[in-house]
Amino acid sequence: MRDLVYLPPRPWLFGLFPERDFKVRHGGFSDRSVFALKHVPDTRLLVTSGLPGCYLQVWQVAEDTDVIKAVSTIDVHETEGSLWSRVAIFSSAAPGVLHGVRLSSLKVVDLESQKTTYTSGVGDSELLSSLQVLDADTFAFCCTSGRLGLVDTRQKWAPAEYLGPSPGSAGGRWCAAAGGRGPGPSIASLGSDGQLCLLDPRDLCHPVSSVQCPVSTPSPDPELLQVTWAPGLDLCLAISGTAEQDFVI
Numbered sequence: 001m002r003d004l005v006y007l008p009p010r011p012w013l014f015g016l017f018p019e020r021d022f023k024v025r026h027g028g029f030s031d032r033s034v035f036a037l038k039h040v041p042d043t044r045l046l047v048t049s050g051l052p053g054c055y056l057q058v059w060q061v062a063e064d065t066d067v068i069k070a071v072s073t074i075d076v077h078e079t080e081g082s083l084w085s086r087v088a089i090f091s092s093a094a095p096g097v098l099h100g101v102r103l104s105s106l107k108v109v110d111l112e113s114q115k116t117t118y119t120s121g122v123g124d125s126e127l128l129s130s131l132q133v134l135d136a137d138t139f140a141f142c143c144t145s146g147r148l149g150l151v152d153t154r155q156k157w158a159p160a161e162y163l164g165p166s167p168g169s170a171g172g173r174w175c176a177a178a179g180g181r182g183p184g185p186s187i188a189s190l191g192s193d194g195q196l197c198l199l200d201p202r203d204l205c206h207p208v209s210s211v212q213c214p215v216s217t218p219s220p221d222p223e224l225l226q227v228t229w230a231p232g233l234d235l236c237l238a239i240s241g242t243a244e245q246d247f248v249i
Contacts, residue, residue, distance in 0.1 A: 028059065028068030035084050035223075040111065041091040047074075047111075049099065053084040056099060058111070074114060078105040088131040088139060098131055098139055106131075106141070108153060118153045129175040129225075140187065140201070142176035148189060150201055162204035164189075177237075179229025188237055190227040196237070213239060 033050040040047065046059040046068065056074040061067075074097060076085050083101045090096035090108060096117055100106035103126050108118035126143040133139045134150070141149050146164025151157070164174065172192035178201070179186065186208075189197040194213035224241035 024067050026066045028070075030057070030070075032057075036087050038087050038089045040089050040095050043095070045071075045095075045111070047087055047089065047097055049085045049087045051082065051084055053080070053101070056085060056087065056097065074099070074109055076101075076105075078102070083127070086128045086131045088133045090133050090136065090139075092136055098133060100128055100131070102127055103141070103143070120151075120157050122157055129173065130177065132176075132178050134178055134201075140176070140178050142174060142189065144173045146174035146189060146191065148176055148187060148199065148204055150204070160201075160204055162189075162199060162207075173225060175225050175227060177227050177229055179231075188227050188229065190225065190239060192225050196227070196239075 030048065030050075032052060034048045035051070036049040038047045039045075044061040044063065046061065048057045048059065050057075053076055055076055057070055058072040058074065059068050060071045062069065076099065078101055080101055085099040085101050085105075088098040090098060095111045096108040097111055098106070098108050100120070103120055103124040104122055106120040106128070107116050109115070110117055126145060126147060128141055129144045130142045131139060132141075137154050138150060138152050141151065141159075143164070148162040148164065149159035150161075151159045174189055174191050176187055176189040179188070187199045187201055187204075189199060189207075190213075195210065196213050197207045197210045199207050226240045228238045228240075230236040230238055
């Protein structure tokens with residue numbers, strides 16, 4: 001198992017010295033908080049996002065030791081206090097990093113050249129909660145309001161959208177994930193109060209089903225709320241970041 005471990009900025013205040021007290025055999029240390037970690041398929045590269053949010057960190061896993069070392073950064077120009085970029089990876093011969101804090105800052109950056117290959121080009125300031133690449137040209141986004149969209153990067157910004165729950169309805173902060181088995185992906189959208197909606201990406205305007213998950217109290221930290229499709233189980237979802245123990249439904 002390989003891990004990235006966060007050390008406080010001045011570990012010697014806790015009586016710890018990296019050179020004296022730690023010998024890295026597997027994994028590595030990060031000098032900032034890591035809230036998201038993505039693997040670049042078919043490579044030994046990782047991309048992380050966290051705080052401070054002024055850049056994304058690119059890491060490489062050594063072939064002989066599995067030690068993880070930082071190799072480069074990707075600048076994030078739209079930094080906003082305690083907000084951090086959501087991240088997803090386009091897998092291709094020239095991998096791209098999809099990232100953004102808000103819809104207005106959403107972009108795809110070529111991992112090697114760090115040139116921007118796609119931007120949303122809109123002034124929409126809605127906060128993003130999750131991003132997911134669906135294929136070589138398409139990605140899904142979810143905003144904290146519950147708004148969902150599918151974007152084709154071969155075209156100008158014109159996403160197919162589900163605007164989310166009506167204003168004033170329950171749900172709180174939302175996140176989403178695409179997955180499931182079948183002819184195409186399904187999208188699960190989760191609210192911080194436990195409300196779960198299932199949508200067909202071919203018709204985002206009409207949720208297929210909705211259920212209230214057994215969460216007795218809202219998530220204590222909605223930033224950590226996450227829903228994930230179980231990779232080996234048909235129509236099963238894992239939920240984490242709620243006030244309850246993590247569970248599978």
